Amino acid sequence: MSNTSRQARRELVAELQKKAPEVVPDKKTAQELQQEIQGPDSQVSPENARALASQVGNAALAKMLRDVGRQEGPAIEVEQVEEQEQEEEQEQEEDEGWDEGLEAAFSSSMSAPQSSGQGTEAGGGAGADYDQQYGGDDDAEPPPVNPKRRAFRRAHAQTGFGMAQDKLKTDDDDEETIYLDELPPLNHPEAPQGDERLDAVWGWLQEPVEHADWDPEPEDLTLAPEGLVVVMELGQFLSAAAQDPLTRALGRLLGPTAGGPGLATQVARGGALGTLAMVIEAERVELPAVNQAATIALERDARRQGRAAAHICAQRSRLAAHFIFDEAVRGELPPTPGRASRGPAPGRRAQGLLDAAIDHVVKPWPVRPPRSMARTHSGDLTIDAQTAAFDAVFAELIGPGDELLTHLEPDQLQPLIDSIETLVGSAGRAQAEAACAAIAALRAAGAPVQTRLRAILRAVDEELREIARESIRVGRRLENLVGEPMDDAEPSLHDAEAALRRWSERLLLVRESCFGAVGRVALTATGGA
Amino acid sequence: MSQAVSHATTLTSALEALPPFGPALAELGALDAALVQALGRAPDAPLAVRALIRRGERQLVLGQEEAAATFAEAARRAMALGDAERDAHARLWCVRALAELGSAADARALMERADRDAEHFPAIQLTRGLARAALRSEGATSSLQHALTEPGPVSRRREEHDGWLALGEALERDARWREADAAYARAQALAHSAQDAALAARVALIRALSLLRHGLPRQAAPLLNAVWVEGEPALRLTAGLLLSGLALAEGDARAAGPLAASCQALALERRSWLAYASASIDLAMARGLEDPEAEAATLLESLARCRALGEPGALLQSRLLELRGQRRQRPEEPEAAPVVDEGVGGAVEEDDEGVG
Known part of the structure; x- marks a missing residue:
């Protein structure tokens, strides 16, 4: 504005x-x-x-x-706007380097003794390593978590x-x-009755002053008004995830129109079409699921806040999915009045839509499959036929390579070591992603689901730590193989590669089932499905 | 026994001859139930596979989650019979059903082999294209275009309709909107020919939205009008809101006003408050085009109505604030505006005022 x-x-x-x-x-x-x-x-x-x-x-x-009631003049307000813009820029810069930092912090916590995810306030834990490696400042305040x-x-x-x-x-x-x-x-x-049961967008459009009298100036064009952002976000979600072609088509239309008659008109029309798109989708999927999925998809701050909370947890040596969640929602919601009743499990269509909503809001990173080690002796299955033929000719030209071909060198293990580091880093990232999903679900479903969400995160955290621990164990076993004759090492190498593939797949499954469970909690708390 | 098998065969043929469009869906359900009884008396594995595929197709059209399981069972039985074509066919259908259920990972896992096996069977290429489109995989567009070149038998029309619709969507994603519109038009024609008015209205709306997205409101308007007349309530409301917006953009208050008023009533009936706000704003703007004072009055009237029903009407308040802002920006005394012509009366008047 x-x-x-x-x-x-x-x-x-x-x-x-x-x-x-x-x-x-x-x-x-x-x-x-x-x-x-x-x-x-x-x-x-x-x-x-x-x-x-x-x-x-x-x-x-x-x-x-x-x-x-405000007494400050325009000059003060200009300063406030500038400060806010600077904060946003700073957050954006922090975001870019954040993921690497979290992965490193998680890796450090795995190598630290008794890294069970409970976190310790004593020095020397993950946060200390994180600070040492990434220049953490003891006096620096953690980045603010803007309350949504x-x-x-x-x-x-x-x-x-x-x-x-x-x-x-x-x-x-x-x-x-x-x-x-x-x-x-x-x-x-x-x-609520009729279409008002679909209140995902409606809930964001209840501040009249926010949606009035938009007179854009050039600098405003960089930041769309809140109401239009919500409508566009819903459009993106529906056009990608909806199961009805008509809902997808309506989703593609949602957004500002050139030369429109004013912000209120545009927001009202966009919100109306978005809600009607949800009504149409609800012909295929249960109505509460459609509404809850859209509500989750619109919690676009959850990802940023989850990441900011993870940063704080890393500094405090409390890097675990449930601690990240606690940190992000601390003081935001009133104490849990009671546990939400467990409704029936959602149908597959509803689950599919909820999964898509969580994916939309969390935007999970792809987990790279582990690399295989390049063998330099016969029986290599990882190189293509042309390269193998060239290697054979080359070996004839230079004569047989003695130790290089017969014993395991550290360099040969590097792809596997890299894969282990990537896997451990992905597990750390998955912690934050799980927390982000839970933050979005909590905001969509309300305080009664907080306990259940936290329980899911604890379980997920244990799983992720096990994946990371087992991967590190594989790495240690590999290190012990260095210098062994290739033929002797081969069975262990094969086992290690298989184990890494297994843990990588498990990581994906854990993340997927976490998102599914979080979505189910968000839905069943509303008594839907 | 042979008579029972013959009866089951007749029923299966009848089942396969009917395209699963609107009015035929109920008939298909009855035929399916009769076939189950017939096959219970005279079990016949190949007939059961055919019947299962058709049942799954009907379930998919009706949006029933059981469709994926039905196709999976058909594929299992076809595989046991060594019927490679029906096995691949059922698998492709299952891929589509799974994708529509949101189980994209399962669908992809199943697709790999089904896609490879289906290559050898020309009769199931449309199903293959639809499965690819459901997964939004590369090659879906060309696969559908290739499969839809020749119109098939009547029994395949529903699949053709879905094919044209999916092709339109794929083409629209590639910004080939003219071709997309032509594809949507084919889907609409098929729905019309099957006397499925509800489906035709949906396709018409999809087509209109595509045209609007590509800046062709005049071409979209007749389609929206058709939906406004024939569509189900939610579709009517959608079309009505879009139409009143188009009319207002043209400055046509006479067309926009009644449309917006109808939308307002429809929205109120459905308790669709954002639609109510949008329609009320449109109605106010339409009245405001004829009488500037009427806009705010209409908004306030609408606001009072929805608040009486428990709806705060935030966006109506937003629009009222906007109106106030606009009023503030308007010059209060037009005659005091500066006159640009030099050396004539206006400039002199301005100078005079300054001196005075």
Whole structure:
């Protein structure tokens, strides 16, 4: 949002305040409301706001009042925007080098004694190694984990639905929140009905001021407004993952239109088409699964926050999937009120869509299959026929190579050692990916699933550590083979290669089953399927 | 016994002759049930394989998850019989069913051999192309194009329809939108010829969306109109919202207003609040084109209606804020605007005002 737009909005709100306060009756007609809101001299006083809230929307009024309440001028706001931009740039730079750092930290934790994933605060653990290798600063604060604005969920407020209850509370607007709690709630009759059960997009579009009066300036074109980003994200997900061709076609259409009539119109149309696409998809897949999959897919901050949390955990020698999860969601959600009931397992179509949603939000890295060792004696199965023929001719030309051909050299083992390092690194990365999936699922399903998600992450972490430990053991056995005659070493080499392939496949399976389990928890918590 | 086998054979032939389109689907279900009874009296393994393939096809059309298991069973039985063509055919169908269930890894694992085996059987090339398209594998486009060159028998029309649709989607992904539109048109024609109005409306909407995406709203409008008239409620609402948007873009308030009002009612009925907001904004804009004061009034009226039903109407509030912003930016006294012509009255007036 440009500063000009903010300024215009502030002027608008200021103008609304000029009018003398007056008592607004409880029930107003549309025309009276129009006069209240649109009259050039109207004012939103606390008294008026209380009465208007039930008619116009608490969030809009809250935003107006918040804007009016701010005393800092445009210059301060410019500074804030610049700081925010700098933070975002910094985060982007950190992201680029982050993965390597995490892999190294995880590898270090595997080689450290008693690396069971429980983490120790004493020095010398994974975090210390991480800091030593990657220049960690003892005094440096961990990167901030930006709290994500919580999506409004109609399903979470089945009775007495009111926006005030859903509003994110921050330290800055405690007074305002208390004030909002006093406002009469917007009563919703009962449980969501009809298309309103599909509230994945709707939940992101409940701040009127965010979607109004978009007057883009050149610098704004680099950052699309929140509402359009949500709509485009949904479009990307549906066009790639939906099972109905019509849903996919609608997904491809979602996004801003050139020369559109205004942000609110574009967001409303995009959100409407996105929701209708979900309705169409729900003809094939269970409706709760469609909604939950879309909700997860829209949790696009989960990946970044999971990675930031992993960075903090690495520094604290607590690099484990469940600790990353704890760190990312710490203080964000209220204490777990109770465990979510376990609903029936989702159907295969629903599971497929949920898996796609988690893939969409986590964007897991491919796990490279382990390389095989190049043999330099006969019986090499890894080189093609042409190369083997050339090798044979070459051997004839230079004569038989004695030790090189008959004994195992360290260089020959390098591809396998590299594969082991890659595999251990992938296991470390998978920890963070599992945590990211759980963060997205928690935000989609709410606090009651927190315990179950954490239990999954603990189990996954144990599996990943076992994969890493076994891979390292294979590496140690390989090191002991150096200098052995090739023929003697061959059975062990063969076993090692087979073991690495097995562990690599297992890593993929663990990650896949983790994502599946996380998706199921997110869905069954809603009582769907 | 021979009479029972003959009855089962007749039923299987009838089952294979009917394309699994809308009205025929119920008939296919009845035939399938009768065949199960017939085969129970006179078991016949080859007939059972044929019947299973057709049942799986019907299940797939109906979106039933059992389709993959049905095709897998057909493949197992065909393999036991040594029927390589039906084995490959059932496997290809199974690949498609698995891919549509979201089990892409399983589908890929099955595809490798099925694709290789199917190479030798011209009659199942369309199924092969559809399986490739379901996996979005390379070669799907050419495979489908090759398989769809000649129209097949009536019994194959549903598969042809799916083939044209998949081909259209694949071509659209490659930005070959003219060819994509032609492919969608073929799919639409097949749905029409099978008297499946619901399916035809869906294809028409897919086609219209493709045209809109490629900047051809005028070509898309008739298709959207057809969906607006014939489609199911969710499709009607989608088409209506798109149509009212198109009419507004043309400045045609007379067309946009009634459409938007109908969409608003439809959305309200479905409790589809974002659609309601979109339709209400369109309706307000349409009225605003004729009377600028009516836009805000319409929005407020819509806002009051949805809030009475428990919907906050955030986007309607957004639009109201936008209107206020626009009003603020408008010059309040047009006559005070500077006049650019030098040396004539306006400039003099401006100077006079300044002096005054």
